Amino acid sequence: MKCPRCKTENGTRTICSKCGYFMYHPDIANRQKMTKGQQAVADTKIVGKKVGKVLKYVWMIIVLIVTSFWLVAGMVFLMGLITDG
Ligand SMILES: [Zn+2]
Incomplete structure (x- = not known):
């Protein structure tokens, strides 16, 4: 509720x-x-939701960093191809 x-x-x-x-x-x-065990599971779920939210942001940042790294790496590779002729 x-x-x-x-x-x-x-x-x-x-x-x-x-x-x-x-x-x-x-x-x-x-x-x-709810038994004490079920209550503990419910409490874990509440904590898990909070942790999951934080992990989602951490994951987004990691994806952004990796994506931008590959973009830069690809650009450098292309520039190398162009300058090498
Ligand atoms: Zn309240």
Whole structure:
């Protein structure tokens, strides 16, 4: 469920994972009770999402560097072909 205070999606949690806002909904709490293991998995997913976001930016930067390197390498190669005649 979405936190009414900070609009963070918290799934079946009753306490917001971001701001700690208490969102009590008996129907949701009764429908799906999470064991400690499931809760740990859910918490790992939340952390994984954050790490994934950072990794996405790191990956984009790496791709940019590699792409620009190959562009420059290709240009140098072409220039060498032209100057060699
Ligand atoms: Zn919140």
